[in-house]
Amino acid sequence: xxxxxxxxxxxxxxxxxxxxxxxxxxxxxxxxxxxxxxxxxxxxxxxxxxxxxxxxxxxxxxxxxxxxxxxxxxxxxxxxxxxxxxxxxxxxxxxxxxxxxxxxxxxxxxxxxxxxxxxxxxxxxxxxxxxxxxxxxxxxxxxxxxxxxxxxxxxxxxxxxxxxxxxxxxxxxxxxxxxxxxxxxxxxxxxxxxxxxxxxxxxxxxxxxxxxxxxxxxxxxxxxxxxxxxxxxxxxxxxxxxxxxxxxxxxxxxxxxxxxxxxxxxxxxxxxxxx
Ligand SMILES: C[S@@+](CC[C@H](N)C(=O)[O-])C[C@H]1O[C@@H](n2cnc3c(N)ncnc32)[C@H](O)[C@@H]1O
Numbered sequence: 001x002x003x004x005x006x007x008x009x010x011x012x013x014x015x016x017x018x019x020x021x022x023x024x025x026x027x028x029x030x031x032x033x034x035x036x037x038x039x040x041x042x043x044x045x046x047x048x049x050x051x052x053x054x055x056x057x058x059x060x061x062x063x064x065x066x067x068x069x070x071x072x073x074x075x076x077x078x079x080x081x082x083x084x085x086x087x088x089x090x091x092x093x094x095x096x097x098x099x100x101x102x103x104x105x106x107x108x109x110x111x112x113x114x115x116x117x118x119x120x121x122x123x124x125x126x127x128x129x130x131x132x133x134x135x136x137x138x139x140x141x142x143x144x145x146x147x148x149x150x151x152x153x154x155x156x157x158x159x160x161x162x163x164x165x166x167x168x169x170x171x172x173x174x175x176x177x178x179x180x181x182x183x184x185x186x187x188x189x190x191x192x193x194x195x196x197x198x199x200x201x202x203x204x205x206x207x208x209x210x211x212x213x214x215x216x217x218x219x220x221x222x223x224x225x226x227x228x229x230x231x232x233x234x235x236x237x238x239x240x241x242x243x244x245x246x247x248x249x250x251x252x253x254x255x256x257x258x259x260x261x262x263x264x265x266x267x268x269x270x271x272x273x274x275x
Contacts, residue, residue: 011227012056012078016086018218021058022115022143023207026270030111030141031066033201037137037274038110040066046110050133052099052126053117056082057092059143063113064089071104073097100125102133109133115143118193119185127196134275140196142271147186149264150206160251161264165220168244172225182224189269199274208265213248214258217241 006012040046045068051060054072056079063070072094074080083094097103099114099121112130114121130140148165152158169186172178191202211219220226221241230237249257 006055006074006076006079006224008227008231009078009081010230011222012076012082014218015079015222016056016082017215018220018222019055019058020145020207020209020219020266021062022145022268022270023205024062026143026203026205026207026268027062029203029270030113030139030272033141033272033274034111034139037139037199038135048104048109049111049113050102050104050109052102052112052114053120054083054094055079055115055117057086057094059113059115060092060094061086061089063111064092067091067110069093071095071102073099073102075099100129102129104133106132107135110135110138111141112138113141113143116145118142118144118190119181123194130196131275136275138275140273140275142190142193144185144189144269144271145207146189146267149209150267152265157251158262158264161216161248161262164244164247164251165216168220168240169223169225171240172223172229175229177225177228179224190271191269193271195271195273197273197275201272203270203272205268205270206265207268208263210261210263212258213252213260213262216248216262216264217244217258220244 047068049063049067049070051072054060054074057072060070060072068091070092072083075098077096080094080096095103147169149162151162249255252260254260
């Protein structure tokens, strides 16, 4: 099914400010697994990686030191435009392309990553595409993270901040604004994702993230569910955000809440499969 959820320019611009990149331990874990089945050259580089559903490069840029060429593809032209604006690396390029038909040669790619996006793909077609492009021993890494920060036992304020995002997600659910594929993702975190190949491994990572409150809000504004609300009823969307700002003011005890730096903790999930 074609995905129009990330096609607006405003949405893509907010996305850059609010979205998370995977932690460096996660990328190291992917590279260690790749190394087991597929050796890099004498300079420690593999030839090609493809980041699918790349958004504005949240995972793509993390691969820059490990591959001779990295291609980020996304079905949304607006996301690819933002990725190109951010791109300062000669070995990284971005193209508009669906996950189900990627412009690379057969048997040419060592690593394919897909972060927080596999739920949008036509999975059987995407898995055929994976099989076509990956070299033997090549790896597919699917990455996901929790919709809201996780609650820690020891920090009451962090827990309250996490609850604000949890409640925002639930309110959008009650308004019927989430695509069922997103609801399914956040119920399972794709622990039940079918594997494309027979050799598989899973890991998870606890990841502290530092944010300004403004970007904490941008994270919520980057959600497809919130963007549906903003399109359907801009006034209601404004009230939705104003209400969240009021909660943040009360938790953090200040009126000038947007520049305040906060730290929260997300959980990342990694499911890898080797061809
Ligand atoms: C939640 S965003 C994830 C972006 C980025 N990977 C990240 O980690 O933030 C999902 C992305 O998948 C893209 N997408 C959805 N369906 C797609 C498809 N069939 N082929 C390629 N990209 C797709 C969307 O345009 C969007 O940019």
